[in-house]
Amino acid sequence: MPEGHVIHRLAREYAQAFAGNPVAASSPQGRFADGAALLDGQAPERAEAHGKHLFLRFPAGWLHLHLGLYGVVTWGHPPVPAPIGMIRLRLVNGVRYADLRGPAVCELITSAEKQAIHERLGPDPLRPADDGERAWAKISRSRMPIATLLMDQKVIAGVGNVYRAEVLFRHGIDPRRPGRVLSGEEWKAIWTDLVDLMNEGVRAGRIDTVRPEHLPEAMGRAPRADDHGGEVYVYRRSGMPCLVCGEPVRTVELAARNLFWCAACQRDQAATATGATRS
DNA sequence: ATCCGATGTCAAT
DNA sequence: TTGACCTCGGATC
Numbered sequence: 001m002p003e004g005h006v007i008h009r010l011a012r013e014y015a016q017a018f019a020g021n022p023v024a025a026s027s028p029q030g031r032f033a034d035g036a037a038l039l040d041g042q043a044p045e046r047a048e049a050h051g052k053h054l055f056l057r058f059p060a061g062w063l064h065l066h067l068g069l070y071g072v073v074t075w076g077h078p079p080v081p082a083p084i085g086m087i088r089l090r091l092v093n094g095v096r097y098a099d100l101r102g103p104a105v106c107e108l109i110t111s112a113e114k115q116a117i118h119e120r121l122g123p124d125p126l127r128p129a130d131d132g133e134r135a136w137a138k139i140s141r142s143r144m145p146i147a148t149l150l151m152d153q154k155v156i157a158g159v160g161n162v163y164r165a166e167v168l169f170r171h172g173i174d175p176r177r178p179g180r181v182l183s184g185e186e187w188k189a190i191w192t193d194l195v196d197l198m199n200e201g202v203r204a205g206r207i208d209t210v211r212p213e214h215l216p217e218a219m220g221r222a223p224r225a226d227d228h229g230g231e232v233y234v235y236r237r238s239g240m241p242c243l244v245c246g247e248p249v250r251t252v253e254l255a256a257r258n259l260f261w262c263a264a265c266q267r268d269q270a271a272t273a274t275g276a277t278r279s
Numbered sequence: 280a281t282c283c284g285a286t287g288t289c290a291a292t
Numbered sequence: 293t294t295g296a297c298c299t300c301g302g303a304t305c
Contacts, residue, residue: 003286052287068298069287086299102299104287153288160286207286235286256294
């Protein structure tokens, strides 16, 4: 289940496993049979990620993948087992195989089509050449809640429901605050933090956002295991005590997604509601 | 056996 | 704002 860190990690794994050598490509499920036939026997050249979009370069074109809400790739070493479940695309070489299930997008596209995708995506904290200025240009002019803006891939690419909740918590910002009521300093700090957190997410393969001093162990409480694998402050912790202040974590549905925050730690000062800068 | 939700996005209303 | 879609696993009956 994928935010940008998963996709960037997958790009590295696909390149490492397959670049430079021919692969056997198949679609055991059948829904990508025509595309797999075109790729079968070709050698992937490289992989790229932008936000939640993954691109694998083949001589036949770009394989464009988007995992959507529940797409997943599983890895293994030959011998390749008989397909279990709905495998849209299986890539295999002598040493590894990758099974793709449940993607929202699995298609072959041209370089021009790929370019169009890049153009509609905002800057990605995981792309070293990107910076937050293009995002700030939109955020600083928007009345939309910052929680909504952070999930808008045209504004910033790769952030999903976990990173948005967690980064807003780490900066003490009320998720409902309009984008244009953020200060430039606050945005700069958020962007820098996302660069750090998401790169750490790529490295670790999970989302960890809790500072060491707030880990339950450090606070004298029993360790816990979040079911998505990482240590977080508020994501999917509704009703549980905030790791910092003990208030119950709150949740509301916003644009059909659950939004989590701590109303005590993320309370804007009255002045911010009128546009003043938080110190 | 069936329901429901999920780290996502789009189109239709 | 809602519904549809991509698939699976855990909860519930």
